Amino acid sequence: MKLHEYQSKFRFAEYGIPIPQGQTATTANQAFTIAEEISGPVVVKAQVLAGGRGKAGGVKLARDPEEAKKHATAILGMNIKGLIVKKVLVDPAVEIETEIYLGVTIDRTARRAVMIASSAGGIAIEEVAAQTPEKIIRIHIDPHLGLLNYQARNIASEIGLPRNLWKQFVQIAGALYKCYEDSDASMTEINPLVVINGDQLLALDGKMTLDDNALFRHPRLAEMRDTDEEAPAETLARQSDLNYVKLDGEIGCMVNGAGLAMATMDMTKLFGGSPANFLDIGGGAKSDKVAAALRIILADPNVKSVLFNIFGGITRCDEVARGILSALNEVHTSVPMVARLVGTNDEEGRAILAQANMITATTLAEAAQKSVEAARSTSEK
Numbered sequence: 001m002k003l004h005e006y007q008s009k010f011r012f013a014e015y016g017i018p019i020p021q022g023q024t025a026t027t028a029n030q031a032f033t034i035a036e037e038i039s040g041p042v043v044v045k046a047q048v049l050a051g052g053r054g055k056a057g058g059v060k061l062a063r064d065p066e067e068a069k070k071h072a073t074a075i076l077g078m079n080i081k082g083l084i085v086k087k088v089l090v091d092p093a094v095e096i097e098t099e100i101y102l103g104v105t106i107d108r109t110a111r112r113a114v115m116i117a118s119s120a121g122g123i124a125i126e127e128v129a130a131q132t133p134e135k136i137i138r139i140h141i142d143p144h145l146g147l148l149n150y151q152a153r154n155i156a157s158e159i160g161l162p163r164n165l166w167k168q169f170v171q172i173a174g175a176l177y178k179c180y181e182d183s184d185a186s187m188t189e190i191n192p193l194v195v196i197n198g199d200q201l202l203a204l205d206g207k208m209t210l211d212d213n214a215l216f217r218h219p220r221l222a223e224m225r226d227t228d229e230e231a232p233a234e235t236l237a238r239q240s241d242l243n244y245v246k247l248d249g250e251i252g253c254m255v256n257g258a259g260l261a262m263a264t265m266d267m268t269k270l271f272g273g274s275p276a277n278f279l280d281i282g283g284g285a286k287s288d289k290v291a292a293a294l295r296i297i298l299a300d301p302n303v304k305s306v307l308f309n310i311f312g313g314i315t316r317c318d319e320v321a322r323g324i325l326s327a328l329n330e331v332h333t334s335v336p337m338v339a340r341l342v343g344t345n346d347e348e349g350r351a352i353l354a355q356a357n358m359i360t361a362t363t364l365a366e367a368a369q370k371s372v373e374a375a376r377s378t379s380e381k
């Protein structure tokens with residue numbers, strides 16, 4: 001789950017990271033009022049869960065409240081990378097002297113968190129990494145020790161930060177790591193962290209990605225979820241307790257078990273197809289869950305065939321079959337479906353599915369092959 005800029009920055013502030021004292025608005029008039037209170041130039045910023053808002057025209061400087069209102073009018077409702085802007089942040093504008101990048105994320109290979117910093121802040125770190133990799137500093141953090149002051153000082157030195165700012169930098173870097181750790185985040189980022197007045201650091205932009213599997217430990221953060229900003233399929237999948245990841249292929253897959261789902265996806269690839277999603281309905285799924293899963297799969301316009309691969313253990317094949325039927329009663333579709341059910345109650349399951357117009361298979365290889373063929377014939381129609 002991603003947090004908005006304003007949510008991330010308010011969280012950073014709880015850890016003592018200096019941020020601009022702004023507020024959010026959902027209407028242009030509110031933006032006007034906030035700008036009036038700030039009394040001075042402001043920056044109006046689109047709150048969408050996408051990077052590169054600046055380039056897309058979602059970050060605009062305003063000299064006075066009138067101009068702030070004008071920018072808010074333009075930005076609210078704007079479409080940035082497929083997301084509609086519903087909120088803006090109005091921050092006091094500052095005179096930027098230097099833009100720094102500072103972030104923490106997980107380095108899976110090193111099995112630790114890594115702090116990443118660069119003197120080339122303000123632009124996407126991916127671009128810096130591609131064009132000027134020498135400008136990126138990485139420091140791994142021992143989970144038992146946390147970020148040590150000398151490590152933060154080393155970073156400050158490497159990015160060429162003037163000495164008079166080191167103390168503040170060490171405090172901010174330590175706070176950012178603490179915030180990352182306390183929040184069970186997989187990424188926290190300040191881009192840019194700026195120098196103003198020659199002697200002050202300020203976090204101008206903030207981003208946080210939280211680990212969904214740890215959200216139960218953070219009810220206050222979990223409440224910050226903005227479902228408006230989520231793909232509807234993902235919201236539905238989460239509410240139905242399904243593990244769903246959308247992919248770019250044309251074969252919808254419904255499988256019980258993550259490992260089996262991976263094997264199923266591999267198998268469709270092997271036969272020349274490409275999976276439209278990863279979907280694990282989990283163990284013991286009842287028919288309503290199966291129906292929700294099928295609705296999610298069929299909502300994807302790329303899906304040209306659906307492959308059910310169910311290995312009945314705790315999950316009963318007849319339950320799954322009933323779920324498929326009940327979903328098909330609701331969602332009328334001409335997308336061909338291939339089912340492979342084996343294990344607990346598989347005969348009953350197959351008997352139920354015989355009522356639906358379904359292609360059946362006994363082995364996974366056969367099922368994968370048939371779903372690839374079915375997808376091809378759908379595409380040719």
Ligand code: GDP
Pocket residue numbers: 043045050051052053054055059061092093094095096099121122123191192204205
């Ligand atoms: P992003 O494009 O989504 O990463 O949005 P940012 O919040 O990082 O803003 C993009 C850029 O706008 C920053 O890198 C700055 O160059 C500029 N910017 C943002 N706030 C201010 C401000 O208060 N004053 C000035 N001069 N520039 C700002």
Ligand code: MN
Pocket residue numbers: 122191192205
């Ligand atoms: Mn930014």
